Amino acid sequence: MTKHSQETVIGQITSVFGVKGWLKVFSYTDPKEGILEYRNWTLVQNGNRIAAKLEEGRRQGQGIVVRLKGIDDRDLARSYCGADITVQTAELPELPEGEFYWHQLEGLTVYTTDNECLGEVDHLIETGSNDVLIVRATDRSIDQRERLIPYLPDQVVKAVSLAESTLTVDWDPEF
Known part of the structure; x- marks a missing residue:
């Protein structure tokens, strides 16, 4: 994202998890579980932007798995692999003085x-x-x-x- 953007990338969908539409996510947040704090995502893939709602998520081994609203089978979930996960910068918490995103x-x-x-x-x-x-x-x-x-x-x-x-x-x- 550019410095003038109103959103920022917080992670990426990497692969499917199971057969019920769950997805593995690589989180750029610190801690990794911080990505689960954001419910309204925009998925960006091949120039397309898709609004997505996080229904639930959890730590799974070393990674994070999530279920998005309306995605309930493995084949549909697979179509989102590789998508960047963005959120509005206004949703990010304020940082202490001298710290920056x-x-x-x-x-x-x-x-x-x-x-x-x-x-x-x-x-x-x-x-x-x-x-x-x-x-x-x-x-x-x-x-x-x-x-x-x-x-x-x-x-x-x-x-x-x-x-x-x-x-x-x-x-x-x-x-």
Whole structure:
């Protein structure tokens, strides 16, 4: 999703589960079960948008399984595999001061503490130890390199300004 979007992706339907229309879901929320807090989903698949209502869901092993309203057989459920699950950003809970959702960071212009433009946050990835900003070059960048910058507030990430669409990092441009 772009930074101007009114919705954000919170997961993806990966496969069917059982014969009664249940679906396996990969959740991007933290904790994983957080995806079950949202009842009104929009499924986005191959450019199509489908409104969906979460009827029930639960943890199943290492993953999450859900039942959506109106989906009650395996064949119909299979047609939703691969769909992204989005919700309205207005439904997301407020975060404490200094914390941000990934979708808020995507699209921000990244500057070093010396005011050198490194590019724009394309997306983030989770590595286990910390999240990583994937910064893609823009026409204003000092070069055309893609950079992977650890998202470590106060250590590497010095400032985030959503109002100015900027993120300031203490990062050597040679990396």
